[in-house]
Amino acid sequence: MANVALASTLANNSHRFGRIAVVHDWLVTYAGSERVVEQILQLFPQADLFSVVDFFPESQREVLGGKHATTSFIQHLPRARTSFRSYLPLMPLAIEQFDLSPYDLVISSSHAVAKGILTGPNQVHVSYIHSPIRYAWDLQHQYLCEAGLQRGVKSWIVRVLLHYLRIWDQRTAHGVDVFVANSAFVGRRIRKAYGSEATVVYPPVAVERFQLSERHEDFYLIASRMVPYKRIPLIVEAFAAMPSRRLVVIGDGPDFTRAKACATSNVTLLGYQSETVLLDYMQRARAFVVAAEEDFGISMVEAQACGTPVIAYGRGGSREIVVDSLDPERGTGLFFGEQSVASIVDAVERFERQPPLKAEVCRRNAMRFTEERFKQEFLGVVERAMDADRGFADTLRVVRRWHSA
Structure with a gap:
């Protein structure tokens, strides 16, 4: 019944919310x-799409409803396709150039600059924050260290740029x-960075x-992607210290060479693999291991959906996903x-000593994060935001009539 009600609601969204x-x-x-x-566009299929750059694979564009985004001037700069992140200092300017004045509802999906879109007093702006800009806020020092920019002229240039990015953000x-x-x-990070409360809607x-x-x-x-904050080489080192425990590593990225250098005979690095191969290993694994401080952690949900327990670093999003x-x-x-x-090592050995965790319990826990649940909760947030705006507009009209009487 919930799905039928949601489908009926979606059919009326274009009339209820105006231009989106x-x-x-x-x-x-x-x-x-x-x-x-993808899910937001399924909720609001009539919406127009905007992005700083759009180099999305054409073979996958159906997940965007076949839409091509309206892009910024960065789309046409040299080497933008491969090095668009190098234009980060220009992105605040780029995002502000989109003219969204014809729209009634603006929804931003932001982990960098999208929330900085310019909107007016007669528009409602709902911003889904994956994270405040990580490298500009609490993770600045970690990123500078990983990039080898702790000192020197380049370090100070980057620090100044990040300072002004924080002010803009x-x-x-x-x-x-x-x-x-x-x-x-992430809600706590939003409160720290922006001084605002946030409604939690899990991805x-x-x-x-x-x-x-x-x-x-x-x-x-x-x-996982083998980027520094995922700490893949650290996990490989831990299993190198446990020669009786087998580890399979799927993924590629900048830290692949470091992980390979740490690997011993009980560690198998498979590099990038298709979803079919990944699913097969995820269903057969004894446990899924995560060493990153994740904002959320979709892979931990996916592992539990297969009935596979998770051994995770107990900070960040893992505490909301895994039942320890x-x-x-x-x-x-x-x-x-x-x-x-x-x-x-201690966690793996504790896991080996405890009674086996039940696959069906893991699966049941993962069902808290379905796509339908996201749609219903996010749509509820948008409805309340639009209702609050209409209430404010009605109050304003009453006040104006009172003053003119």
Whole structure:
């Protein structure tokens, strides 16, 4: 019945909300934030799409409803397709050049600059925040360290640019009517960065694609982009210290060479693999291992949807996804307290000693994050925002009549 009611609601959205614009930072790959855009466009199929750049693969464009985004001047700059991130200092200017004045409702999907779109007093701006700009706020020092920019002239140039990006980012927060966070953890970051409260709507996960499996084998799994904050080499080092425990690593990226250098004979690095291969390993793994401090962590939901427990760093989004308990009737994994080899080793050994966690319990926990649940909750936020705006407009009309009487 809920799906029927939602379908009926969607059919009326074009009449209820007027003209709608959806703004995303950049469209290059189909990852977690693009899944959110996909679901938003399914909610509002009549919406127009805007993005700083749009190099989205044509073979996957159906997830955007076949839409091509209206793009900024950065789309046409040299090497924008491969190096668009190098134009980050220009992105605040670029996002402000979109003229959205004809729209009644503006929805931004932002992990960088999309929330900085210019809107007027007669428009409602709902901003879904995947994260405040990580490298400009609390993770600045970590990113400078990973980029080798702790000192020197280049370091100070980058620090000045990030300083002004923070000022711009905080100022543009006043143009948002309603903040939506993808986790309570990100909600706290929004409060720190912008001084505003946020409604939590967890991202959509296609849990139906992941089949429950009771057939778990004697290996642990990592599946991730190999970028520094994911800490893949750290997990490889931990399993190198446990030669009796097998580890399979799926993914590619800048840290692949570092991970390979740490690997011992019990660690298998498969590089990039198709979704079919990934799903097969995820269904068979003894447990899924995560060492990153995630804003949310879609892969942890996907693993549990397969019935696979999760061993995760106990900070960030993992605390909202994984039930850390030794009770097989409710536990879906366990946490480790530090991003260190010793802490990961201890967690794996504790996991080996406890009674097996139940696949059906993991699956049931993952069902909290379905696509339909996202649509219903996000639509509710938009409806309340529009109703509040109409209430304000009605009050304003009453006040004007009172003054003119």
